[in-house]
Amino acid sequence: MHKVSDADRVVATTHLTRRELDKAYGKERMDTTIRALQDECKCQVFHGVDATALDAFPLGEKSQCLGESQCSFDRVIWNFPCVVPPKKPTGDGRGADGQLAEIQVNKVLLRKFFGSAAQHLRAGGEVxxxxxxxxxxxxxxxxxxxxxxxxxxxxxxxxxxxxxxxYPGYGARKVATGAGSFPTTDAITYVWQKSQLLCCEATQSAEEMMTTQANEVASLRSLRSLSCFLTHSEGPSARSNESA
Structure with missing residues (x-):
């Protein structure tokens, strides 16, 4: 297992609650896995997290990014997302993940996830x-x-x-049940990066605003100097503005 430095911050989430995890994968196994994550990787572990609505969960420390307190992660990673197929009557013969009947609902799952994950990324962060x-x-x-x-x-x-x-020790398992694996020989890891354009535009806007304010202050000072030259005195209002 990869060990991280004190400067790193790793957050691991599961959609299942801890009780559901114990039932699906076994309590002893989950105890060992979670303890290793916490001790060796300094990882924060959260259960019952909906990846399509991350705003609803306090996922560790938060930092400011373009004024959004939720933009805190460098990477958001999800392996093999899939909606749990609905239970079928006995003898139906359909129970495998990703059947055609679930295509549309999984599209919705992905759209919501990407929208939510993007809000939790720093500019330049990856999904x-x-x-x-x-x-x-x-x-x-x-x-x-x-x-x-x-x-x-x-x-x-x-x-x-x-x-x-x-990924030493990693095993792909069916959704929710934890029983049965599936082949990953055809799998690909897709990578996206959050655009830094918005961050750059925000920075430019802030710089432009500061430049405008500096120019306005310089103009006011020029007017005050002219007023002092003409009147040989600086009135109370000018002193008040100068202090401001």
């Missing part, structure tokens, strides 16, 4: 989403959901092969 590329997952059109969900704030950087060797 990483790993997912399978075979049908029906290819029909989710992840790139389109990112564009629409984040309203163009996230710029697509490209994709890299999802290599499980880079």
């Amino acid at each position: 990483h989403v790993a997912h399978k590329t075979k049908a029906p997952f290819c029909h989710w059109d992840i790139l389109k959901q990112a564009r629409e969900g984040a309203h163009g704030v996230l710029e697509y950087q490209g994709g890299v092969i999802f290599d499980r060797a880079c």
